[in-house]
Amino acid sequence: MPPTRREKQHAITREEIKQIAWEQMRQQGTAAISLRGIAREMGLTAPAIYRYFPSRDDIITALLMDAYTQFGDAMEAAAQQPAPSIYEQIVTIGLAYREWAVNNRIQYELIFGNPIPEYAAPAELTLPLARRAFVPLISAILEAMQMSDWQPKAHIPTLTPRLIDAMQPRWTAEGVPLEGVYLATRFWTRVHGMVTLELYDHTPPLIGDASEFYRLEIISLLEE
Amino acid sequence: MPPTRREKQHAITREEIKQIAWEQMRQQGTAAISLRGIAREMGLTAPAIYRYFPSRDDIITALLMDAYTQFGDAMEAAAQQPAPSIYEQIVTIGLAYREWAVNNRIQYELIFGNPIPEYAAPAELTLPLARRAFVPLISAILEAMQMSDWQPKAHIPTLTPRLIDAMQPRWTAEGVPLEGVYLATRFWTRVHGMVTLELYDHTPPLIGDASEFYRLEIISLLEE
DNA sequence: TCATTTTAGTTAACACTGTTTACAGTTTAC
DNA sequence: GTAAACTGTAAACAGTGTTAACTAAAATGA
Known part of the structure; x- marks a missing residue:
């Protein structure tokens, strides 16, 4: 069954999180991932990230x-x-x-x-x-x-x-x-x-x- | 002028801090330095570390x-x-x-x-x-x-x-x-x-x- | 020996972090 | 239209680095 509209949006948001995480690593090194920083960049709060990834x-x-x-x-x-x-x-x-x-x-x-x-x-x-x-x-x-x-x-x-x-x-x-x-x-x-x-x-x-x-x-x- | 007893003790404490920092890095990687963790190990609180090193x-x-x-x-x-x-x-x-x-x-x-x-x-x-x-x-x-x-x-x-x-x-x-x-x-x-x-x-x-x-x-x- | 200075350490505070819980609003499915 | 699922938040907890203010102990000088 092809993915629903909601599943597509979910996957898009996961990609967005990853892109921002890559950018954080580029700026500050591979050990510099910050969930609050990612959330901030997306206009969210950190707990929202846990809807897309179980953990850091x-x-x-x-x-x-x-x-x-x-x-x-x-x-x-x-x-x-x-x-x-x-x-x-x-x-x-x-x-x-x-x-x-x-x-x-x-x-x-x-x-x-x-x-x-x-x-x-x-x-x-x-x-x-x-x-x-x-x-x-x-x-x-x-x-x-x-x-x-x-x-x-x-x-x-x-x-x-x-x-x-x-x-x-x-x-x-x-x-x-x-x-x-x-x-x-x-x-x-x-x-x-x-x-x-x-x-x-x-x-x-x-x-x-x-x-x-x-x-x-x-x-x-x-x-x- | 040879170092005073107090200066010697200061240097010993700096070495102790460094040894504990090395051990933290061995356990968790080079990016894992924690001042509170070092202080805990020494029976101190974190601000005490700033007497020996200006910053992390x-x-x-x-x-x-x-x-x-x-x-x-x-x-x-x-x-x-x-x-x-x-x-x-x-x-x-x-x-x-x-x-x-x-x-x-x-x-x-x-x-x-x-x-x-x-x-x-x-x-x-x-x-x-x-x-x-x-x-x-x-x-x-x-x-x-x-x-x-x-x-x-x-x-x-x-x-x-x-x-x-x-x-x-x-x-x-x-x-x-x-x-x-x-x-x-x-x-x-x-x-x-x-x-x-x-x-x-x-x-x-x-x-x-x-x-x-x-x-x-x-x-x-x-x-x- | 006593007063002053210096050093060492603490507490409280601030701002950051990751993660969880409970709740509320929106969207989707039936 | 309603129930379920999804999405996001606030509050809370425990960690982090760092600073300011304070206190106690040690060292120095008179």
Whole structure:
């Protein structure tokens, strides 16, 4: 049955609450959600917010899920762009990672940043979304590894028995080569380090043009 | 003139306040400082805290400066350990970075994590401390670049005019080669990405043994 | 030893927060 | 037209940071 007029209005009000909450986070950080502030902005009082979200935690969870969804959308869109080679597809994914982060930094901070006091993300909701965002990268790397001209194989260190033992329970059932997971993790941690230190203003004082540094590094990541 | 007995007691009380503040951050995150909570823990009321720190911001600033100082101490100590070669010294610094972060994760979160609502770190205090922490790494890399057996030079991409223009104003006066700054930034962003994604529990679900992954990657960073 | 000054701590107050309860007005469904 | 559901409010409770005024204790100087 299609939603009633009232249900539509309810959903619109939920979106409005979320938009104002995002704006509060942009202004004051991810830990700065204020229900009274949101209500004030809407011309309401704080108890009215409880008609739309059971608690402040539920608002934060909704924002976090939206952030993961948008992130996954961006990674999937990047992976689906036509690319001359699989290697350039990986570069495209890497560039898209930073672009999404720079253009959506408060979402990035919410996903990857410090915990919010007295809030714990419900893993049963966020883990599937987190995996979804990671899949385009690991798929591309696994595809690259199948290429006859696959080069960086030489640069994977020999996986130690200790690391193999740690990884196998998570990936053997899925038939995913451990070297692929290793390379995807390497790529991800490198990309993430550059983006995070740039967004939090640690590398720009050193390197000046963090965007250009990132571009050069993304390209050289596949030449190593 | 040596501090009076009263001044010593004052300093001891300031340290006690800071220790309790650290413990609050460990329990609830960097944004969770509560003056009333600190006072309660000490058997005082909240206004008493204002005898020792002008505001909540001043407590946070004191914690942040302590964190940067300890971090700089750890980097300097790592750089001063005897090492068979300059390359192994760089590895030692890299391993020390993670060890410090893992053992002092709330300090790491305070330095590198999300902003605390309505708090801005005073850059005139934190920037010198941040630079001090970075110096051991960049010194080691610059020393390595002087070695006759310096290898990774081939792996530095050609610095584009755009990046050179951005970097030169910051480093030319100090006579620091831009390639050295580039490599130090690369090393730092890679180390930081691995450590951050591990501490915030993003890579352990993928890679199982993040410590072993880190060790392998640190070693291979200088083999590339 | 006593008076003065300084320090340390408290209470009360103000303005903010999240959340709940009870109530009232409006809208929707029957 | 009426009952039910939804939406919003006021009041209340318990938390927060911060200030002002006050008091007691400790330190200093005469």
